[in-house]
Amino acid sequence: MQTLGQQLANPTRFMALSARLLPWLSALAAVLLVIGLYLALVVAPPDYQQGETVRIMFVHVPAAWLAMFTYVLIAISGFGLLVFRHPLADVSAKAAAPIGALFTALALITGSLWGKPMWGTYWVWDARLTSVLLLLFLYLGLIALRSSIEDETLAGKLTAVLGLVGVALLPVIRFSVEWWNTLHQPASVLRLDGPAIHASILVPLLVMVAAFTALFAAMHLKAMRNEILRRRVKALTMIEVDRQSRLAADPTRGT
Amino acid sequence: MDLGPHAAFIWAAYGVVALMLAALIGWLIVDGRNQQHRLDDLEARGLGRRRSSDAPRKT
Numbered sequence: 001m002q003t004l005g006q007q008l009a010n011p012t013r014f015m016a017l018s019a020r021l022l023p024w025l026s027a028l029a030a031v032l033l034v035i036g037l038y039l040a041l042v043v044a045p046p047d048y049q050q051g052e053t054v055r056i057m058f059v060h061v062p063a064a065w066l067a068m069f070t071y072v073l074i075a076i077s078g079f080g081l082l083v084f085r086h087p088l089a090d091v092s093a094k095a096a097a098p099i100g101a102l103f104t105a106l107a108l109i110t111g112s113l114w115g116k117p118m119w120g121t122y123w124v125w126d127a128r129l130t131s132v133l134l135l136l137f138l139y140l141g142l143i144a145l146r147s148s149i150e151d152e153t154l155a156g157k158l159t160a161v162l163g164l165v166g167v168a169l170l171p172v173i174r175f176s177v178e179w180w181n182t183l184h185q186p187a188s189v190l191r192l193d194g195p196a197i198h199a200s201i202l203v204p205l206l207v208m209v210a211a212f213t214a215l216f217a218a219m220h221l222k223a224m225r226n227e228i229l230r231r232r233v234k235a236l237t238m239i240e241v242d243r244q245s246r247l248a249a250d251p252t253r254g255t
Numbered sequence: 256m257d258l259g260p261h262a263a264f265i266w267a268a269y270g271v272v273a274l275m276l277a278a279l280i281g282w283l284i285v286d287g288r289n290q291q292h293r294l295d296d297l298e299a300r301g302l303g304r305r306r307s308s309d310a311p312r313k314t
Contacts, residue, residue, distance in 0.1 A: 052261060110268040113268040226287045
């Protein structure tokens with residue numbers, strides 16, 4: 001009996017399964033987003049210290065969560081490629097990188113827009129902000145490295161190695177607010193002693209996190225499908241070029 | 256909806272998120288259509304099924 005991973009190793013089977021899954025995931029993301037935005041902008045009360053600006057948290061935290069989550073996914077995909085040679089691992093890593101870069105950029109931009117009214121500045125070179133900026137550069141590095149190598153197999157392996165090395169940055173980001181003095185507040189949701197946020201703000205936040213995660217899953221699935229199609233197009237184009245060159249060398253074959 | 260004196264920052268944050276996500280979703284849809292169109296075009300020219308004689312030769 002095949003495991004789900006083995007079943008999905010067949011790109012044709014993956015395309016069939018993802019085609020059925022994608023509309024449901026997209027609908028789930030849309031529904032959760034509508035509910036989440038209503039809770040975030042209408043229902044959630046202003047914070048007793050930060051006032052209305054706390055509403056930026058409802059887009060900032062999900063973006064930051066996905067910036068980290070996407071990188072973990074890329075690292076797992078890289079591991080899957082290098083160790084198990086899973087055919088879809090490289091497709092997954094390649095498809096995830098631009099999405100991760102976008103969420104990292106969103107975390108930085110929304111953080112800056114939150115920082116100006118609360119800290120009095122858009123940016124400080126403190127440990128949390130700087131380490132997240134490094135994560136964005138890491139994503140851009142992965143994209144640049146892959147696009148600079150024409151051989152798809154070699155590009156996949158090299159980006160997988162870089163992806164795995166870059167994992168070392170994740171604990172630095174996570175614990176930067178505890179290891180160093182920073183303007184950024186410490187963790188308030190994922191804590192050993194439970195969330196330090198009142199339920200009236202925590203619930204909208206969790207709904208928005210779920211909505212962004214569902215949206216990410218849908219976008220990642222779509223990007224993976226596009227990448228599989230792109231590789232099929234590339235393979236068929238190579239066959240056509242080869243056929244044309246053989247025909248040019250021996251015109252009698254075409255008759 | 257009154258979001259107080261910092262409303263501009265709040266709307267800007269939501270606006271940037273909406274714009275960038277919409278752009279990514281749009282790009283994914285357009286890219287998918289383009290790839291499918293190119294694949295359909297190649298398959299219409301009889302390249303859909305790989306035959307042993309079609310496989311690129313190693314030099």
